[in-house]
Amino acid sequence: MKPMTKNMWREIGANKGRFVAIILIILLGTLVFVGIKAAGPGLNDSLDTTVKRSRLSDVQLLSTTGFTATDVKTAEKISGAQAEAIQYKNVIGGKDNDAIALYGYTQKQQQNQLTLESGHLPRSNRQIVLDQRAKTTYHYRLGETITFAKNAGLKHRTYTVVGFGDVPNYIDDNTRGATNIGDGTIHFFAYLPAAQLQLKTATLLNIRFSALQRFNTYDSAYKTRVAKKVAALKQHFKQRAKTRSRTLYQQASQPLKSQQTQLTQSKQQLVAAQKQAQASGQSTNATLTAQAKQLAAAQSKLNQAQQALRSKTATHYTWQTRADLPGFSDYHDSSTRIAAIANVFPVFFFLIAALITFTTITRMVEEARSQIGTFKALGYGKFAIARNYLTYALMAGMIGAVLGGLIGNFTLPRIVISLYHMCIPLIVDVPFMWPIFGLALCFALLATVGAALIVVRRELSEKPAELMRPRAPKSAKRILMERITPLWHRLSFNQKVSYRNLFRYKSRMIMTIIGIAGGTALLLTGFGLRDSIGGTASTQFNDITHYDALLALKHDHQATPALKILRANPHYQSATQANSAVGKLKTTGQQLTDVTLITPQKKSAFSHYVTLKQGNKRLTLPQHGLVISQKIATQLHLKKGDRVTFTPTTGQTATIKIAAVTENYMGVYAYLSPAAYRQAFHKTPTSNTLFVRLSAMTAKQRNTLAHKLLDQKAVMGTSFTATQLTAVKTMSSSLNPVVFIFILLSGLLSFVVLYNLTNINVSERIRELSTIKVLGFFDNEVTMYIIRANIMLTIIGIVVGYGAGWALLAFILKQAATAQIIFPVLIHWPGYVAATLLMIGFTAIVMLVTHRKLQHIDMIEALKSNE
Structure with missing residues (x-):
C-alpha cells in the first residue's frame, strides 16, 4: 500500500468519530431529502396501482330513467370504451336505519371489482356482503343479519352477512358520500345478488378506457384525456337522452292516449249535441253546460297527468369522473400537502446538513496542513496530495449519500403508506426517485469533495516550510464587552477567557x-x-363560524316546516335565514370555481353565526361591495377596491367591487349584505339556507334530527359542522x-x-x-x-x-x-x-x-x- 493511501486510512482510524459524523450528517440529509420527496409520488402511485388492479372505471354515469343494452352500445361507440351497466340504489336499513348504498352483485362484473377482506361472496339469494367499514365502524359481524326498510323495494327484508370487502370507488374509509334519504349521509355500501334489488333496468353505467390506463390517475395528462372522453360521451348521449325519453313516454302514455281518445269522442258528441240544440232553436241547457265543464276538468286533469308523465320519463344524466368519487380528491390533497412539505422542509434540512459537512471537511484539511507540507517537501505532486483528501471526502460523501438515498426511498414512503389508515388497503408502489437521488448525491459531493478541493487547493498554494509551521494565531483584539468597563470588571477570569474566545x-x-x-x-x-x-x-x-348546522331548504322562502321541527328539538338554540349561491368568481384573465356567495336575510343577526375579521379587526357586512375570503384574494391576486364578476350556476351575472378581505380557513366564501345584493343583482335575495345553532349533540342525536328533516320534506340536505x-x-x-x-x-x-x-x-x-x-x-x-x-x-x-x-x-x-x-x-x-x-x-x-x-x-x- 502506498504511503499516501496508508496515511488516509490511518487518518480515518485515528478520527473515526469525525468520519462517522460526516457520513451520518450526509446520510440524514439525503434520507430526508429523498425519502420525503418520494412519499407524495409514492402515495399517488400506490393508489394508482391499487385502483388499476381493481379495474376502477374512469367515468360513472347515473340516469333518471335507467340504462339498457342500447346505452352500453352508445358508450362503446367512443374509441377504447368498455361500458358495464349495473344495478344500484340507496336504501334505508341496518341497526340504526342508516342510508346504505346497495349494489347488485353479478359474477360477470369486470369494473370496480369487489375485493374480499373476510368471508365469501353471496352464494344464495339471502346472503349479503358488507363494506369493511360496516365491520370496523358499525360493528357488524359474519353470520349476523341485516334488515332493510319496507320501502327499500327488495325481494326480502332480511339478509345474512357472509363477507366484508372493499371496492376502489370508495377509497376513503371516513366517507361514503351523500344522499337525499336518511340523515343525508351514506354510512356504508353492500352487495346483494342483482335480482334482489328488483330494478327493471340498470341504474349506473361504468365506463373504462383502456388507453387511459397507462397514465397515472392523478396526472394532468390523465385528467386532460378523461375530460375529452367525457365531452365525446356527452355528445353521443345528448341524442340518446331524447330518444330514451320519447320511447319511455310512448310506452307509458298508452293508457293516457286511450283516455284522450275517449275524451275527444265525448267532446265531439257534446259539440254535436250543442249544434243540434242550436239548430232546433233551443238554448244550451244546463245538462250540456255541466257536461262541458266536466270534460274541461277531465282534459285539464289529463294534461297534468301527461305533463307529470313527461317529466317522469325525461332522461337526465349525472356525470362523474374519478375526481368526483368520495375521498378521491381528499386523498390527492393529502399527498399534495406531503409533496408541498417535501419541496421545502427536506431542502432546508439538507442545506443545514451540507453546511455543517462543508465546515467539518474544511476544518479536517486545515488541521492536516503540516502533513500536506511534509508530503510536499518529500516531492509528492499537488495532485497526489490532493487525491488523498479528495478520496477521503468522496468516500464519506458517497457512503452517506448512497445509504441515505436507499434507506430514504425504500423506508420512509412505505412507513407513510402503511400508516395511511384512512384509505382502503393500498398496494405499495414506490418508484426509485433517480432524479432526486442524483440531485442529493450532487449536493452531498459538493459539500464534501467540493469543500476538500477548495481548502486543499488553498493549502497547496503555500510553500512546504510555511505549511509545516503552525498557522500564526490571530492578533488579539478588544471585544465589545471589554469596552463596557463596569460589566467587564465583574466577570471572572474564566468568563473573560470564554467570551474572548467566543468573539475571537x-x-x-x-x-x-x-x-x-x-x-x-x-x-x-x-x-x-x-x-x-x-x-x-x-x-x-x-373563531370564524359559530353555527352548528346548515340546512338547504327544499323551497325558497319556506323555512317554516324546518323551523317547526328544529324548535321541537331540545338542543335547538337559534337560526337565521340566508341566501346561498355557488358559482364562479372572475377577474381579468383568472377565475375561481365553486365559490359560495352568502347573503343573510338579517344583517344584524349574521354576526352571531359568522365572524368576519382581518387580523384583530372585526368587520361588518358593508352596504356596498363584496367581502371575500383570503383564499380568493390570494388565488386571484385581489385587494380592496378591485372589481370581480360573480356568475352563479343559476341566475344572472353581477360585477361587484371588493369592500374587504376576511379570514377563512376552510371553504371558499364571499359575503354580501342584502342591500349590496340588491344593488348587484337588481332583485331581493331569496332565503334558501338556514344557519342553525345547537347545543352539544351526539352523533346519534344529529342523525335522528337529520332523519326527521329529510323524511318530512322540510329540507333537501343537512350538513353538521361536527361531522x-x-x-x-x-x-x-x-x-x-x-x-x-x-x-x-x-x-x-x-x-x-x-x-x-x-x-x-x-x-x-x-x-x-x-x-x-x-x-x-x-x-x-x-x-x-x-x-x-x-x-x-x-x-x-x-x-x-x-x-x-x-x-x-x-x-x-x-x-x-x-x-x-x-x-x-x-x-x-x-x-x-x-x-x-x-x-x-x-x-x-x-x-x-x-x-x-x-x-x-x-x-x-x-x-x-x-x-
Missing part, C-alpha cells in the same frame, strides 16, 4: 449558531405542522406519521450537528486546552472553558431558531394550501417547550461526552512543538 473566532461562532438555530427551526417546524394542520378545523369553527370537524381532524391525523418522522430525524440531525461542531472546537483548541490543564485547571473548569461558550451560543441559536422555524412553517403551509383549505400558522407553547428542551438535552449530552474526552487528553503529545 467569529466563523466558528456563526456556524454554531446556524447549526443550533437550524436544528431548533426544524424541530419547531415539525411541531408547528402538527399544530397547524390539526388546528385548522378548530380555528375555523371556533366536518371530525372529517378534517381525521384527514389531518393522516399526516401525523410524517410529522413524527420529521421531528425524529430533525432531533437526530440536531444532535449530530451539535456533537460535530463541539468536536471540531475541541480538536482545534487541543493545545490551548492542554496548556490550561498543565497550568493546574481542574477537569470541570477545563470543560466549562469550552462549554460556557457553547451554552451561550445554544441560547442564541434557540432564540434565532424560533424566528426561523416560524418563517419556515409559514412558507411550508402556504405551499401546502389546497383549493378548499388554508392552514393557519400555529405553534402551541408545548411545541416551543419541546424544541427548547430537546436542544438543551442535546447540549447536555454533548457536554457530558466532551467532559469525558477532555479528561483523557494526552497533554504532552498535544504540546509537542511542530518545529
Whole structure:
C-alpha cells in the first residue's frame, strides 16, 4: 500500500468519530431529502396501482330513467370504451336505519371489482356482503343479519352477512358520500345478488378506457384525456337522452292516449249535441253546460297527468369522473400537502446538513496542513496530495449519500403508506426517485469533495516550510464587552477567557449558531405542522363560524316546516335565514370555481353565526361591495377596491367591487349584505339556507334530527359542522406519521450537528486546552472553558431558531394550501417547550461526552512543538 493511501486510512482510524459524523450528517440529509420527496409520488402511485388492479372505471354515469343494452352500445361507440351497466340504489336499513348504498352483485362484473377482506361472496339469494367499514365502524359481524326498510323495494327484508370487502370507488374509509334519504349521509355500501334489488333496468353505467390506463390517475395528462372522453360521451348521449325519453313516454302514455281518445269522442258528441240544440232553436241547457265543464276538468286533469308523465320519463344524466368519487380528491390533497412539505422542509434540512459537512471537511484539511507540507517537501505532486483528501471526502460523501438515498426511498414512503389508515388497503408502489437521488448525491459531493478541493487547493498554494509551521494565531483584539468597563470588571477570569474566545473566532461562532438555530427551526417546524394542520378545523369553527348546522331548504322562502321541527328539538338554540349561491368568481384573465356567495336575510343577526375579521379587526357586512375570503384574494391576486364578476350556476351575472378581505380557513366564501345584493343583482335575495345553532349533540342525536328533516320534506340536505370537524381532524391525523418522522430525524440531525461542531472546537483548541490543564485547571473548569461558550451560543441559536422555524412553517403551509383549505400558522407553547428542551438535552449530552474526552487528553503529545 502506498504511503499516501496508508496515511488516509490511518487518518480515518485515528478520527473515526469525525468520519462517522460526516457520513451520518450526509446520510440524514439525503434520507430526508429523498425519502420525503418520494412519499407524495409514492402515495399517488400506490393508489394508482391499487385502483388499476381493481379495474376502477374512469367515468360513472347515473340516469333518471335507467340504462339498457342500447346505452352500453352508445358508450362503446367512443374509441377504447368498455361500458358495464349495473344495478344500484340507496336504501334505508341496518341497526340504526342508516342510508346504505346497495349494489347488485353479478359474477360477470369486470369494473370496480369487489375485493374480499373476510368471508365469501353471496352464494344464495339471502346472503349479503358488507363494506369493511360496516365491520370496523358499525360493528357488524359474519353470520349476523341485516334488515332493510319496507320501502327499500327488495325481494326480502332480511339478509345474512357472509363477507366484508372493499371496492376502489370508495377509497376513503371516513366517507361514503351523500344522499337525499336518511340523515343525508351514506354510512356504508353492500352487495346483494342483482335480482334482489328488483330494478327493471340498470341504474349506473361504468365506463373504462383502456388507453387511459397507462397514465397515472392523478396526472394532468390523465385528467386532460378523461375530460375529452367525457365531452365525446356527452355528445353521443345528448341524442340518446331524447330518444330514451320519447320511447319511455310512448310506452307509458298508452293508457293516457286511450283516455284522450275517449275524451275527444265525448267532446265531439257534446259539440254535436250543442249544434243540434242550436239548430232546433233551443238554448244550451244546463245538462250540456255541466257536461262541458266536466270534460274541461277531465282534459285539464289529463294534461297534468301527461305533463307529470313527461317529466317522469325525461332522461337526465349525472356525470362523474374519478375526481368526483368520495375521498378521491381528499386523498390527492393529502399527498399534495406531503409533496408541498417535501419541496421545502427536506431542502432546508439538507442545506443545514451540507453546511455543517462543508465546515467539518474544511476544518479536517486545515488541521492536516503540516502533513500536506511534509508530503510536499518529500516531492509528492499537488495532485497526489490532493487525491488523498479528495478520496477521503468522496468516500464519506458517497457512503452517506448512497445509504441515505436507499434507506430514504425504500423506508420512509412505505412507513407513510402503511400508516395511511384512512384509505382502503393500498398496494405499495414506490418508484426509485433517480432524479432526486442524483440531485442529493450532487449536493452531498459538493459539500464534501467540493469543500476538500477548495481548502486543499488553498493549502497547496503555500510553500512546504510555511505549511509545516503552525498557522500564526490571530492578533488579539478588544471585544465589545471589554469596552463596557463596569460589566467587564465583574466577570471572572474564566468568563473573560470564554467570551474572548467566543468573539475571537467569529466563523466558528456563526456556524454554531446556524447549526443550533437550524436544528431548533426544524424541530419547531415539525411541531408547528402538527399544530397547524390539526388546528385548522378548530380555528375555523371556533373563531370564524359559530353555527352548528346548515340546512338547504327544499323551497325558497319556506323555512317554516324546518323551523317547526328544529324548535321541537331540545338542543335547538337559534337560526337565521340566508341566501346561498355557488358559482364562479372572475377577474381579468383568472377565475375561481365553486365559490359560495352568502347573503343573510338579517344583517344584524349574521354576526352571531359568522365572524368576519382581518387580523384583530372585526368587520361588518358593508352596504356596498363584496367581502371575500383570503383564499380568493390570494388565488386571484385581489385587494380592496378591485372589481370581480360573480356568475352563479343559476341566475344572472353581477360585477361587484371588493369592500374587504376576511379570514377563512376552510371553504371558499364571499359575503354580501342584502342591500349590496340588491344593488348587484337588481332583485331581493331569496332565503334558501338556514344557519342553525345547537347545543352539544351526539352523533346519534344529529342523525335522528337529520332523519326527521329529510323524511318530512322540510329540507333537501343537512350538513353538521361536527361531522366536518371530525372529517378534517381525521384527514389531518393522516399526516401525523410524517410529522413524527420529521421531528425524529430533525432531533437526530440536531444532535449530530451539535456533537460535530463541539468536536471540531475541541480538536482545534487541543493545545490551548492542554496548556490550561498543565497550568493546574481542574477537569470541570477545563470543560466549562469550552462549554460556557457553547451554552451561550445554544441560547442564541434557540432564540434565532424560533424566528426561523416560524418563517419556515409559514412558507411550508402556504405551499401546502389546497383549493378548499388554508392552514393557519400555529405553534402551541408545548411545541416551543419541546424544541427548547430537546436542544438543551442535546447540549447536555454533548457536554457530558466532551467532559469525558477532555479528561483523557494526552497533554504532552498535544504540546509537542511542530518545529
